[in-house]
Amino acid sequence: MSAVKSQKKQVRLNGADRLDEICKVAARMICEKGYDGTSMSEIASAVGITKAGIYHHIEGKRELLFAIMSYGMDSLHREVIVPARAISDPESRLRTIITNHARLITSNSGPQGNNPVTILVDETAGLMPAHRRKVNQRKRSYVDMIRQTLTELKDQGKLRDVDITAASFSLLGMIIWLSRWYNPRGRLTPDQVAQDITRIALGGLLRC
């Protein structure tokens, strides 16, 4: 690789890292002070860049909200969806979904003891319609993977006698709620919590 190419790649990587950093910091600030109560200048200052600098990475505040959600959905794709899709046995796949999604939330908890990115992914009302459709479509695709996994378990006679939709969203609620209560400075390690949630969820969904 030529020096120029290598340098270009370096710049691009730094740009992506910086955007991730902006998304994380902005998510925390928006969760604390609300979307309307957080300005682009304040976010720039918290990240340690100029206001012009932040507009180099992000067009505007509404685009920032979409960037935060895309960042969250990208992480979910990489850490949960891709590894789960590689598993053919539905019980092992379900276990991977629960454990990896729980770990993703707990390991990225903010200093306030919650996960602002996960919380904001649920606040699609502030998005522009095209962006909202995109985020909702990605969420739906994740729910579909869970529904498909539970349907396979039902066909194997392993699922409790419960509705697939109720089961899928009960599972998601249990996991996503971690973003509201888990305190990284508390007694429970991310691994312990992921293990307990996996135990409770599998116990709740599968027949004894």
Add this chain to the structure above:
Amino acid sequence: MSAVKSQKKQVRLNGADRLDEICKVAARMICEKGYDGTSMSEIASAVGITKAGIYHHIEGKRELLFAIMSYGMDSLHREVIVPARAISDPESRLRTIITNHARLITSNSGPQGNNPVTILVDETAGLMPAHRRKVNQRKRSYVDMIRQTLTELKDQGKLRDVDITAASFSLLGMIIWLSRWYNPRGRLTPDQVAQDITRIALGGLLRC
């Protein structure tokens, strides 16, 4: 009862009903358009009263947010906490907590297929500090009842080998998430969903 007394009581009841109505309508509007995007005049107009009329019931917008959360916590107290406290057996008490809380959420779902009051009870950041403390204290007292119930089940050897905190919040997440996904115009009746969530939660928390 004298005619005057009876009339006074009538007026008071209507006032309380009107306040409940204001809270429900305002919660729906705030969930749709955001706190900053919703004005007191718009809420008054949606309820069918004048702007002066709404200020007769509620001092201002921040007080309204507190009134909505108090309305939500009052319903929880009446429908879930009081009946559960009357039950001495922890397993029956847990069953009542899950079923009644799930029914409270599904039976008050808005036309958009969610429960705005439940969603807003989680948004305490916009409250004045004294109000936030009050709401958080009421939430804590509910969590304490759940923790206490699970501790009794643990002492009886009935609880799975999971941490009480992780178990309590997994349960709460499963139930509260109903406010985000349950669609009252969909296939599942409130009773079916309450039954399935109870089955999944008890299966997840209790040993086989």
